[in-house]
Amino acid sequence: MNDQEQIQNEIQNAQQAPLAPNPIVKKPLWYRLVRGTVFVAIAGGGAFTLLAASMTRARGATQSARLKWQTRQQQVNAAIEQNNVENDDIHSKPVADTPRVES
Amino acid sequence: MYKHFNLTLAVTHACNLRCTYCYTGAKFNRVMTEQIGHAAINRAMASILPGGTLSLGFFGGEPLLEAQRIQSLIDFARSQSSHHGINLKLNMTTNGTVTNETAWSIMTTPDMELSISCDGPPHLHDKHRVTIDGQGTSKCVEQTLSRLTSMPLDFHVICVVRPDTVKHLPDTIEYFYDLGVTSIEPSLDLWTSWTTADIQNLEIAIGQCAQIWKRELTRLRIGWFDEKAAQLAQIPMESGVQCGYGQAELAVSPSGRLYPCERLIGEDVENQEPSIPGNVLVGKDFLNIYTSPSRNKHICGECVLSSDCNTICRCSNYIRTGDVSKPDGLLCAWNQSCLQETATAMHNLVQLSVSSSTKGEPR
Numbered sequence: 001m002n003d004q005e006q007i008q009n010e011i012q013n014a015q016q017a018p019l020a021p022n023p024i025v026k027k028p029l030w031y032r033l034v035r036g037t038v039f040v041a042i043a044g045g046g047a048f049t050l051l052a053a054s055m056t057r058a059r060g061a062t063q064s065a066r067l068k069w070q071t072r073q074q075q076v077n078a079a080i081e082q083n084n085v086e087n088d089d090i091h092s093k094p095v096a097d098t099p100r101v102e103s
Numbered sequence: 104m105y106k107h108f109n110l111t112l113a114v115t116h117a118c119n120l121r122c123t124y125c126y127t128g129a130k131f132n133r134v135m136t137e138q139i140g141h142a143a144i145n146r147a148m149a150s151i152l153p154g155g156t157l158s159l160g161f162f163g164g165e166p167l168l169e170a171q172r173i174q175s176l177i178d179f180a181r182s183q184s185s186h187h188g189i190n191l192k193l194n195m196t197t198n199g200t201v202t203n204e205t206a207w208s209i210m211t212t213p214d215m216e217l218s219i220s221c222d223g224p225p226h227l228h229d230k231h232r233v234t235i236d237g238q239g240t241s242k243c244v245e246q247t248l249s250r251l252t253s254m255p256l257d258f259h260v261i262c263v264v265r266p267d268t269v270k271h272l273p274d275t276i277e278y279f280y281d282l283g284v285t286s287i288e289p290s291l292d293l294w295t296s297w298t299t300a301d302i303q304n305l306e307i308a309i310g311q312c313a314q315i316w317k318r319e320l321t322r323l324r325i326g327w328f329d330e331k332a333a334q335l336a337q338i339p340m341e342s343g344v345q346c347g348y349g350q351a352e353l354a355v356s357p358s359g360r361l362y363p364c365e366r367l368i369g370e371d372v373e374n375q376e377p378s379i380p381g382n383v384l385v386g387k388d389f390l391n392i393y394t395s396p397s398r399n400k401h402i403c404g405e406c407v408l409s410s411d412c413n414t415i416c417r418c419s420n421y422i423r424t425g426d427v428s429k430p431d432g433l434l435c436a437w438n439q440s441c442l443q444e445t446a447t448a449m450h451n452l453v454q455l456s457v458s459s460s461t462k463g464e465p466r
Contacts (some may be wrong), residue, residue, distance in 0.1 A: 019297075019431055019432025019433060019436075021402055021406075021414070021430050021431065021432055021435035022432065022435055022436070023402075023403055023404075023406035024406050024407055025405050025406070025407065026410055029209075030446045030447050031443075031446060032406070033446070034446040034450050035335050035337065035411070046367060080120055
């Protein structure tokens with residue numbers, strides 16, 4: 001069997017017997033630990049700039065992925081700015097449960 | 104009217120290679136005329152809001168076999184975008200073997216987002232990516248990559264991942280990184296069969312690649328993980344730029360037929376499924392020309408990861424199952440594995456950075 005025939009067979013097999021998806025019904029620990037907290041946690045932890053730097057060059061292979069990523073990149077930049085503003089606010093205000101020392 | 108429009112022009116069906124896994128069917132030389140190219144660009148421009156963006160892509164066949172035509176279409180698109188007040192972004196996927204002066208000029212156009220197809224080290228690349236007479240093309244593509252990495256421009260490498268190469272994916276990533284490539288887009292071969300054992304190998308390879316991604320985070324982009332990182336961070340996405348599949352996303356073949364995605368042009372014969380009715384020469388814009396169902400809620404509705412899953416890509420679903428709304432086990436396993444490995448890598452990074460930022464602080 002030559003390569004082309006083998007590929008054709010593979011195509012037919014793939015169309016005949018697709019494996020079924022496997023939905024996850026309970027949130028895994030790794031998902032609960034990270035999702036939604038990553039942005040803030042990374043921003044607070046100092047690694048945020050690393051991630052942001054990595055994202056700067058990121059685009060997908062297909063056009064839709066590329067556009068999606070460009071949009072996300074703009075949103076990441078906006079979020080970084082917002083995060084910086086919020087951090088400035090936090091640092092400029094006394095923390096409620098911390099005794100304030102007047103000099 | 105759309106804010107963004109993704110238009111892909113398959114400028115030729117011809118190709119100088121005969122990759123064993125090629126999904127575009129029989130090879131013949133059909134080139135997109137200027138008339139068809141101009142009509143596609145004009146209709147796309149007429150579908151975009153002023154101030155919006157046209158993302159214009161060139162695909163094939165091997166697009167750079169028609170480098171002069173591409174240059175002419177770029178010139179036309181620039182003049183039209185300027186006239187209509189629309190931003191223009193360019194992209195192209197090439198096999199990296201056509202390097203004449205015009206081709207090189209297009210590849211290095213400053214605002215061209217360039218993707219080179221390469222499957223890894225010579226023994227992997229030459230297994231499938233061969234010339235018409237069966238010769239490997241790795242030497243030529245490697246030269247192109249070396250030349251590109253020596254220049255101050257960004258480009259991506261797209262590497263096809265198949266059951267017979269998936270175990271080598273981590274080595275492939277390292278190979279590209281050693282060559283100086285900083286953006287890698289692995290691409291699953293969706294047209295072939297994947298057994299349960301193949302999928303297990305894929306999951307192992309994803310785990311190993313995620314470790315490389317974590318190690319080289321600031322220097323190396325791997326599409327699978329960067330995208331999942333953004334999803335996990337819940338960076339909101341505009342609904343209009345998700346998988347368009349005929350809405351704000353369209354591919355035009357050399358014959359002028361319309362397709363919801365460039366991967367579905369195939370052999371481009373009449374009444375081929377799935378295609379969009381009509382021809383690019385008939386009509387003034389691309390508004391309301393096609394709709395298709397989104398992912399089937401009964402299949403993925405109960406999955407807690409569905410909001411971070413790329414099985415919304417109708418083209419991939421169609422290729423795997425013949426149903427745009429129905430992903431299969433490969434797409435599901437790939438998404439879950441990428442998500443898990445990205446989350447784990449990010450969690451480790453967070454712990455690392457939190458522990459280093461608190462280290463030495465007075466209690």
